[in-house]
Amino acid sequence: MLKAVVPVLALVAVTAGCSSSEGKDEQRLTAQRENYCTQLGAWQQARNAAGTDTPESSGYDEAGAVAQDAFLAMRPLRDESVGGGRTLAEATVAAMNNSDSEAEGRVVQYCEGAGLETLTR
Secondary structure (H helix, E strand, C coil), X not given: CHHHHHHHHHHHHHHHHHHHHHHHHHHHHHHHHHHHHHHHHHHHHHHHHHCCCXXXXXXXXXXXXXXXXXXXXXXXXXXXXXXXXXXXXXXXHHHHHHCCHHHHHHHHHHHHHCCCHHHCC
16 A cells, blocks of 8 residues: 555655646746736837927937837747737837837737736827
8 A cells, every 4th residue: 555655645746846836937927928018018108208209308218218128028928929920029129119000009919818908008
């Protein structure tokens, strides 16, 4: 009887360890997505505010600095698909550097799909 219990206990210990690490991976992924969507929303807000300023004003500088934060937040998620054959990295770059409204819509949908729609504008 003891010989049968030891392998079962070992299997339970291994399974518990996997589930714990999977839970931590999921928490980390959720935190990364939340950070990205928060930075995306901050960029949208700064960009919209800069749109009411003159090109020489500091609003454009602020939007650029906030975009840099969003790019950094996107890096661990860069290969995630946002549809249309685009990755999160490609869509983020197109939205922020090229004023691509379709790409911006895709990254906003990405945040909505993660349940973080309130973080974007």
